[in-house]
């Protein structure tokens with residue numbers, strides 16, 4: 001299992017839009033310190049959070065107009081990371097530059113490109129359009145997880161665990177009992193599980209009053225770590241989703257380092273759009289559900305780290321999606337390491 005190398009030529013979610021404003025915010029992303037802020041006209045920007053002078057943390061400094069002033073000796077850097085002011089001297093060494101990272105706000109999240117800026121292309125941002133589609137309403141949040149990001153990706157690509165971890169909300173026996181199918185399409189991995197005439201799980205009963213349903217889970221993985229799940233519950237034998245439940249569970253996992261990550265999630269639904277109490281219920285129930293995952297994942301991380309025997313993991317049929325996703329990312333990391341690396345996953 002490769003847990004030590006991150007794909008760099010790709011977009012990761014850096015923050016939720018409301019987290020970044022006219023102040024300096026530090027984030028560690030793929031093992032690198034980043035300072036995020038907005039310019040006076042509201043554009044999100046990101047620099048390496050390491051002053052090129054003596055390596056102080058720029059995020060501990062001050063935002064002066066659109067310039068970041070280091071909190072140690074007061075040098076100022078523009079949005080491109082170029083030093084534009086040194087107290088007590090006029091000449092600015094050309095090398096006095098902090099690295100600037102491309103940043104884009106899209107699909108209700110702020111994305112950052114941690115690799116070669118020349119390769120940053122907005123068209124490569126994973127398609128999470130249901131986060132921002134008229135006729136759909138969104139709840140969501142961010143979790144800090146003390147586990148390698150791949151463990152979260154694995155979790156979302158094999159929903160067998162719903163039966164055992166989430167029996168209070170979205171899990172019941174039908175999930176684990178129904179085989180899934182997995183397919184690699186280009187650089188994406190798609191996993192399908194269709195359950196016919198099955199009891200609705202507890203949360204589907206609460207949200208839509210469903211009893212016996214045909215339940216669909218259509219999972220789409222886009223590298224490096226975005227997973228959207230098209231979740232549907234039709235009244236059994238019907239193809240009328242207007243009487244059922246349909247939402248997307250949209251997830252983007254950003255490595256902090258090899259043993260922790262930030263887990264950005266939303267649920268976006270296309271029914272009862274203005275029902276605030278329902279939005280709160282879904283938010284709270286899904287958050288509780290994901291906290292059950294976090295408990296499993298953090299324990300798993302600790303046991304992986306402390307396993308001295310180096311035994312290989314043993315995979316089963318239900319792991320096919322997550323194993324395929326790891327292969328895709330591994331291949332992209334290998335491509336990126338080649339001398340003439342192009343845009344990793346154009």
Ligand code: FES
Pocket residue numbers: 051052053054055056070071072073074075
């Ligand atoms: S360390 Fe930033 S100005 Fe000296």
Ligand SMILES: [Fe+2]
Pocket residue numbers: 155161162165166289290293
């Ligand atoms: Fe889960």
